[in-house]
Structure formats: structure tokens, C-alpha cells
Amino acid sequence: MEQDHSASKKMRVDDAADAVMTEVPAPATATATATASSMNQQLFWSQWQLLDSILPTGGFAHSYGLEAAMQSRVVNNPEDLRLFLVQAMENVGSLLLPFVYCASKSPDAATWVKLDQLLEATLTNEVGRKASTSQGSALLRVATSVFTEIQLLQDLRKTFFGSTSVSFHHAPIFGLICGLVGFDSETTQRAYMFVTMRDVISAATRLNLIGPLAASVLQHQVAPDAERMVQKWRDRDVSEASQTAPLLDALQGCHAYMFSRLFCS
Amino acid sequence: MGEIMELDAVADGEPATPAAPTATGVVRVEKVRGRSAVTRCFAKYPLKIIVPSKVGSASSGAVWLYSLTYGGGIVSGDRISCTVSVGDGCTAAMTTQASTKVYKAVGLKCSEQVLEATVGKDALFAVIPDPVTCFSTARYYQKQVFHVSGSSNLVIVDWFTSGRYENGEIWDFSSYKSVNHIFLEEDQPLFIDSVLLEQGSNCSIAERMQEYNVVAMVVLLGPKLKHIQDQMQDEVKNMMSVQLRPPTSGGGRYAARPQPLPSQKRPPLIASCSPFGHMGTGMVARIVAVSTESVYNFLRDHLAALEPFLGAAPYSAS
Numbered sequence: 150m151e152q153d154h155s156a157s158k159k160m161r162v163d164d165a166a167d168a169v170m171t172e173v174p175a176p177a178t179a180t181a182t183a184t185a186s187s188m189n190q191q192l193f194w195s196q197w198q199l200l201d202s203i204l205p206t207g208g209f210a211h212s213y214g215l216e217a218a219m220q221s222r223v224v225n226n227p228e229d230l231r232l233f234l235v236q237a238m239e240n241v242g243s244l245l246l247p248f249v250y251c252a253s254k255s256p257d258a259a260t261w262v263k264l265d266q267l268l269e270a271t272l273t274n275e276v277g278r279k280a281s282t283s284q285g286s287a288l289l290r291v292a293t294s295v296f297t298e299i300q301l302l303q304d305l306r307k308t309f310f311g312s313t314s315v316s317f318h319h320a321p322i323f324g325l326i327c328g329l330v331g332f333d334s335e336t337t338q339r340a341y342m343f344v345t346m347r348d349v350i351s352a353a354t355r356l357n358l359i360g361p362l363a364a365s366v367l368q369h370q371v372a373p374d375a376e377r378m379v380q381k382w383r384d385r386d387v388s389e390a391s392q393t394a395p396l397l398d399a400l401q402g403c404h405a406y407m408f409s410r411l412f413c414s
Numbered sequence: 415m416g417e418i419m420e421l422d423a424v425a426d427g428e429p430a431t432p433a434a435p436t437a438t439g440v441v442r443v444e445k446v447r448g449r450s451a452v453t454r455c456f457a458k459y460p461l462k463i464i465v466p467s468k469v470g471s472a473s474s475g476a477v478w479l480y481s482l483t484y485g486g487g488i489v490s491g492d493r494i495s496c497t498v499s500v501g502d503g504c505t506a507a508m509t510t511q512a513s514t515k516v517y518k519a520v521g522l523k524c525s526e527q528v529l530e531a532t533v534g535k536d537a538l539f540a541v542i543p544d545p546v547t548c549f550s551t552a553r554y555y556q557k558q559v560f561h562v563s564g565s566s567n568l569v570i571v572d573w574f575t576s577g578r579y580e581n582g583e584i585w586d587f588s589s590y591k592s593v594n595h596i597f598l599e600e601d602q603p604l605f606i607d608s609v610l611l612e613q614g615s616n617c618s619i620a621e622r623m624q625e626y627n628v629v630a631m632v633v634l635l636g637p638k639l640k641h642i643q644d645q646m647q648d649e650v651k652n653m654m655s656v657q658l659r660p661p662t663s664g665g666g667r668y669a670a671r672p673q674p675l676p677s678q679k680r681p682p683l684i685a686s687c688s689p690f691g692h693m694g695t696g697m698v699a700r701i702v703a704v705s706t707e708s709v710y711n712f713l714r715d716h717l718a719a720l721e722p723f724l725g726a727a728p729y730s731a732s
Contacts (some may be wrong), residue, residue, distance in 0.1 A: 275688035391610035402686025
């Protein structure tokens, strides 16, 4: 049953326009059709902008534990890197996709606050926790400046800026923004996986583990793994969120112990 | 260890509390004449709870609870569920006598252990068991939920091994899931942790864990444990920082290096500490190690400072 379901989903999202359309109610008139289709066209531009590494959210400052894994000789070469990447993505799938999903499904302030507070208690690794809040607050800052037409983002920033009750974790902010911009939840979750993959690979090139061309080859090679993980972990409730990479978790916690380091996490 | 009071049947004639109708064990620790005492202890198959009257020095006034299972392990389909309440100002330690074995799964049946504990004001509860060892094909699920107040003190050690790794049974179980939740007054989530290892689609557990055989977590929470937290954080930092160094640059690193040089040996034990909670009242250490013995040593060294509270140092007899 699960198989059939995911197969049909996969077919559908091969065409991004279709995936986006499913979220838009069927228009009644020709004018409405035209408006909806121009909205969908606009969505592509928002989607690509949100996923572009040029978006100044500070993702380049984080290695997801890769630097610590290198300094402890757990990752030494491109083969190790591939294994690391697959595990990092699986961990993002099992631990963070539920937060992305729940935030994108109900993009409102009350849900977001609850998810943010729960994630604060869930990210028990200080290095990962700080990386999450710094990227989340940067993303919210960028999104409020870019998507000025979305009132809720402005309100959130006004209400919670400087507040100690929320931490602005990345996954719920990402889900919330994608939800408000109009992505469907599957695209949102796949996009989150993509951003993780992109940042780990980008960190690997700067750590000199792999060259830029080989990095692009690797990115293409692991895409089917990434898709499998999206299908496996998507649409889950936050009560199911689990971490699946204890070795990487212990290693990432060591990040602050390194005498010399390139990355913040 | 002194005389043993064994309470493996309904000791006080009461039925299990309505809140936990399926509980296989219920323990209540309260102050009696100024000392921590077990005022209720109930356990039924497959759980056994032993309360030795003397562990360590009597001056500590701590209660020790030994949780045992018939046959020394949990068979497929068993569900053990225990409720512990540690009253205001009381001290209790809960431990095991040997590693908890989780036997081979029969079909898709899981072995389950659930612990629900309430820790009162100024109370200390230490959950300091031996590791869980899952045999090949085993399926294990564990959930521990702790309700604490701002002045409660809590020690949780939660750890598991790759299996009977000395016999070559390494990361061969089907699934292991351990959930630890700590809630502050009014059910505010303070620490929400869930570790899941299952034989997987993208890579096997053995591939993920590499040469490491043990995964451990130590949680220290509360004002009484502040100095132990600080000490552990400092010592772990010192231990790990000498192990971590950037790879020696010998030309470009694009080329694959299938054989790490001897100097590139990985640390046999990797540990890191993180504070948690609003004021950093809690600390969690994550450890992965090649051998069980090295983790016993780590725990013995770093938890020795609990002796004044518990009357005996954790893992000193292991």
C-alpha cells in the first residue's frame, strides 16, 4: 500500500508544476485560471530563490559535523564522504523532516511556536542546536525582507524578535516559509533534503575532501538515496522524530573541542 | 551487600495504580523518619525488583533498586512497564546486575521496556543500568519518561552494544529504539531524545557504526549535580581535543586514501558534552566506543562523584 502510494506521488512530482497545482483550488472561470497559472509561474521563481545557495542564510558556515568527522579520521576520503553524506541525510530525514512537514502543513504562528519549542528540547547536541538557530533566524530575516507580501512573516518577526520563548530553529522556519509561499508539503520536504545535501557537499569541497567536479558527480549519484529517504521519512508527525546516526551525533558534539576549525558546526 | 529484602509479589496488597493498569512494576520511595524508604514495591512476571537494605554506607540514606528479569533477558513479545515515584527530598538509584539481553525476535514481535518516573523536589533519581545487548534479529523498544520539578536531580545512563560482538555478532539486530523524555512542571518538554537504529534501506547499522560497538548517553540534571556536570565537561573536552586535528596536508586530498596511515587511527572512544535547558541546568554526554569495558571505565570515573549521594559509586562493582 505504502509502495503504491509513494510511486504515484513520485510520478506526480516529476512535474513540479503539477505538484504545485495540486495545492491550488480548481479555478471556476477563465480569469481565475489565468491568475492561478501566473501564480504558479511566480512560485517557480520563489522556489528556486529559496533553494539557491546565494540566499544569505549562512548555510556555508556549517559542515553538519563533517569537519569533526575528518579531524577524528572517521572521514578520510571521497568513499567515506559518501557514507557520511547518506547518514547525514538520513538523520535529517528521521529527525527534522517531521518538523518541516508539520510546520508547512499548518503555517500559522501557534503551530510554529510549539514546533520551535519542541525542537529546542529535541536538539540535545549544542553544536547542532546553535547551527539550527543561527540558520533559522537568518532564513526568517531574509524571508521577511524578500517576501514582503506575506503578512504573517512580518508579524512573526515583530512579535517574536528578541523574545526568549522561541529560538528560531531552521526546520520549522523553513517549513513555515515554504508553506506560506505556497509549496506543497512534499516539495517542501524534498527541498529541505536538497538544502542539507547541498550544504554538506559544499562543506566537503571547502575541506578539500573532494574537488568541485567530483562533488557535482557525487551530488547526482546520491540523489536516488536522497529521494528514498524523503519517501521513507516524509509526512510524519513530530512524535516520531528520531535520530539515526549516533556516531555522527557524538562527533558533531566534538566540533567545539577542535583547536583549529573552518566551520561553525 | 547485606541482607536482601526481596519483593517480587504484591507486597502491600494494593492493586496496581489505575494510571498504569498494565504496569509490571510499581515502586514508591518516600521519606520515612527522615530517610528515603521504599513504601510500595510491586513487580510481576517477567520483572523482578530487589531492594537490598544496605548498599554502601548507611549514612547516605539512599534506596537502591535492582531491576531484574527472569532468565536475565527479555524475550520477544515481552512488555515490561515500570512506574517509579521518588518523593520530595528522597534519593534512589535504579540499576541492573548485568547487561539486559534481548533475545532473537519471533516473527515481528518486539521486546519492550517502559519506565515512567516522577522525581520530587530536591530529590535525586539515578538510573544507572548495565547496557542493553540485542542478539541477532532482535527487536527492542525502550521508553523512559521522567517528570521533574525545577529542583529535582536526575541521572540517566542509557546504553547499548552491538550485540555479542566478541562472538562476531555485530550490529546484527533488526531494530533498536530508545526514547528518553524529560518534562518539567506542566509537561514542558525539557529533553526529548529518541535514538533509532534499524537495518536499513540505504546502509546497514554496521556500516554506520564502523568499528564502534557501544553507544552511550549520560544525562545529568539538577542543582545538586552542577559540579559533576562541570567536571565531566572539562574532562571530556581535554580528552577529545588532543585526539582531534586537521588532516596532515601531504599534497592534494582529492585522491582516495584507502589505507589510513597508522597515525590516522581513530579515537577508540569518542565523547562530547552539551548543556540543555533554559539556564543550562542539564547536561548530556554522548559516547561511542569500540569496547564495553572502556565505557564502564568512563562511567566509573565520571560518576564516582555521585558516591556521597548514593552511598556507593556507580559501576564500582562492574
